[in-house]
Amino acid sequence: MVRSMNRGERFVVGDYVVEKQIGSGSFSTVWKTCHQVDGTEVAIKEIVTARLNSKLKESLKSEIVILQRISHPNIIRLRDMIEGLSETTSLPPKIEEPKKIYIVLEYCRGGDLSMYIQRRQGRIPEATAKHFMQQLASGLKILRENNLIHRDLKPQNLLLSALDDNSTIADFGFARSLQPRVLVETLCGSPLYMAPEIMQLQKYDAKADLWSVGAILFQLVTGKTPFTGNNQIQLLQNIVKSTKLQFPLDAKNLSPHCIDLCRKLLFRNPVERLTFEEFFNHPFLALKQPDELSWNRRPQRVIDGFSLTERNPVRSTEETFQVDGLPFSPDDDSSCRDGGPSFAGISQISSCGFTHDAKADRKDF
Numbered sequence: 001m002v003r004s005m006n007r008g009e010r011f012v013v014g015d016y017v018v019e020k021q022i023g024s025g026s027f028s029t030v031w032k033t034c035h036q037v038d039g040t041e042v043a044i045k046e047i048v049t050a051r052l053n054s055k056l057k058e059s060l061k062s063e064i065v066i067l068q069r070i071s072h073p074n075i076i077r078l079r080d081m082i083e084g085l086s087e088t089t090s091l092p093p094k095i096e097e098p099k100k101i102y103i104v105l106e107y108c109r110g111g112d113l114s115m116y117i118q119r120r121q122g123r124i125p126e127a128t129a130k131h132f133m134q135q136l137a138s139g140l141k142i143l144r145e146n147n148l149i150h151r152d153l154k155p156q157n158l159l160l161s162a163l164d165d166n167s168t169i170a171d172f173g174f175a176r177s178l179q180p181r182v183l184v185e186t187l188c189g190s191p192l193y194m195a196p197e198i199m200q201l202q203k204y205d206a207k208a209d210l211w212s213v214g215a216i217l218f219q220l221v222t223g224k225t226p227f228t229g230n231n232q233i234q235l236l237q238n239i240v241k242s243t244k245l246q247f248p249l250d251a252k253n254l255s256p257h258c259i260d261l262c263r264k265l266l267f268r269n270p271v272e273r274l275t276f277e278e279f280f281n282h283p284f285l286a287l288k289q290p291d292e293l294s295w296n297r298r299p300q301r302v303i304d305g306f307s308l309t310e311r312n313p314v315r316s317t318e319e320t321f322q323v324d325g326l327p328f329s330p331d332d333d334s335s336c337r338d339g340g341p342s343f344a345g346i347s348q349i350s351s352c353g354f355t356h357d358a359k360a361d362r363k364d365f
Contacts, residue, residue: 014082043107063172074139076170080104110160123223139169149178153212154193199236207270214265222251257284
């Protein structure tokens with residue numbers, strides 16, 4: 001149910017009162033909203049389904065299915081999905097405006113990890129980087145247990161709570177199921193964090209995500225991405241000609257375990273790169289065994305052809321941490337050769353932006 005409130009631009013979507021627009025793209029608008037009863041803040045992504053071609057609809061369905069089946073503190077939470085029609089008085093009574101889907105997601109007050117880095121002059125202490133890496137590893141573990149590959153890991157897609165800097169993996173627009181020993185060849189991701197085998201249009205597996213993790217860790221502790229270039233071709237050339245990962249001179253105080261993990265995650269040859277088990281058990285992370293996690297298999301309902309489990313339980317007040325954080329990636333730099341734009345993102349408007357109208361190449365090398 002979507003209805004006007006007759007109070008300026010505010011309106012109600014389901015049980016949520018819309019407060020302000022925080023992002024927009026070709027196919028969607030993202031709103032900051034508040035639950036009418038308990039005051040929980042969430043982000044609602046409004047998507048006009050009539051504007052989507054069949055491939056984009058499949059990408060959207062895939063993202064929704066992934067999010068509705070996984071419940072984990074380090075994975076962005078899908079709270080609900082609502083269908084609706086825009087209200088109009090200008091059209092004849094028998095003509096309806098295009099149907100819309102409203103996706104209700106967590107709203108992260110702390111923004112994203114790239115903003116966190118910027119607020120700290122480009123780099124953070126190793127102990128803090130370890131904290132974020134442990135949380136990223138915890139989220140990746142549940143993805144691997146369910147044979148999922150993200151394909152667009154980057155600081156902009158790691159959203160933070162404002163209470164304890166808890167991080168969650170967001171933007172599953174490029175994610176897909178990938179069984180063990182199966183390879184794919186779709187060009188997806190953001191060049192500065194994209195594995196070289198993807199840039200070289202080679203077949204790849206889930207280890208491509210580990211390269212992205214290495215690039216994120218390197219940036220956290222050095223303030224720079226491991227490889228750069230004036231364009232994607234030069235970036236790839238710099239990766240290919242590198243024989244050993246070089247650290248800035250001012251990063252000499254990094255621990256041996258941190259340096260070792262960076263180098264083993266950023267091996268150009270994926271065969272030489274760490275396995276996921278080796279990553280999860282690396283001394284730098286010193287991870288305890290995560291709590292037993294499983295897919296939530298709740299009864300499903302169908303809305304406009306989209307399967308959806310019954311509404312997720314609302315988190316406690318302490319867990320509803322989200323003012324200008326968006327559950328999607330912030331910059332317009334992701335690409336997917338045959339998958340279309342990422343539905344988990346939209347062009348930047350607030351302090352947290354997203355990737356919705358995806359481009360083929362980054363413009364901010």
